Amino acid sequence: MARHREFDEDKVLDALRDVFWQYGYDGASYAQIMAATGLQKGSLYAAFGDKKALYHKAIARYDGDAVSGAVKMLKDDTLSGEQRISRLMDALIKDAETPQGRWGCLLCNAATDMSPFDSEIEDKVMAIKQRVKSAIKTALKTTSNPNATELVWAAYFGGRILIKAGATKATLRALKKQVLSVIA
Amino acid sequence: MARHREFDEDKVLDALRDVFWQYGYDGASYAQIMAATGLQKGSLYAAFGDKKALYHKAIARYDGDAVSGAVKMLKDDTLSGEQRISRLMDALIKDAETPQGRWGCLLCNAATDMSPFDSEIEDKVMAIKQRVKSAIKTALKTTSNPNATELVWAAYFGGRILIKAGATKATLRALKKQVLSVIA
DNA sequence: ACCATAATTGACCGATTGGTTAATAATAAG
């Protein structure tokens, strides 16, 4: 018995995710958010809440697609452990030298940008991080070095940051080779 | 034939470095810069230039102490290559779970915060990064795996970010162990 | 003592920040 929403919630959430992904929490202004979503501040506020709430939605969105996809692959037992880590590193190489790659990883960004200031975000990010690390551990179980979780995680996390900082595909390929040699 | 400077330039540069280190370029407001340096905006502008110039000074300062110290150690041929990488990772462990550790690495922060937007900063950071990677390469020359530069660099860079994201000393110790096993 | 020079201060600038809200528009129920 009232007016309908004019926007596509899925598209708005994707746009939210992308804006915070690119610019971070502080870096994303309402001007950019409005341009990306096509909504006015008031609509955003009414539909989702304040900026922090928008950020939470963006992280949940990222968790639901990018992260979940990676976790699923890392736990896919139709692949060998080595193959799974290889694919994980391939994802890095694929993103190097691309605009999206230079956005980094939304969760890594969130972990470094916000965590000292907002405990809710910190908890959420920490939980997702643990899920990924656990998935890496699962993948490593059948390899020659099942204790390399921290190394693989640091290399992956570090690789994302390196890409953000402008590293080339060649650099990432070298990193992959060395990581694989540890677990081969 | 004119008034003297009332401030200690060394202390002001240290304060500048610390503020940008903690908060990043955008995150550091003049209110914080003024509080940390004890100077008014006008004095800062007269003495050093605008905010971007202050940031350059901060990076140069960081390069001159923290980075140069690490590079010197990595090239110290009174130590074995393995010892040098061990010490590099020890520095990470020492910083984990400390306030300063959670500031991250000023250069890594600069590389990820600013590089897409300011080519001067990008060039400067890239040059310093190459110096460190080259020092790592030198240290690795006498080890069993002289091609592990990218891995060590990614682990170090990644470790810095992990610390910023709240990783424990135990996590960093595990990372160190795994890195050393690659070059032992 | 006087003056030229430089350091310092604090007020002020326009622009932008995140956030709020009254007015308007659209819809479904009665």
Added chain:
DNA sequence: CTTATTATTAACCAATCGGTCAATTATGGT
């Protein structure tokens, strides 16, 4: 058609952003 409910818009808010500058203060040379 009328009315209650909700979505949407655009104007507005105080606070803060980086930056500027005239006025003040302190110094060394003459």
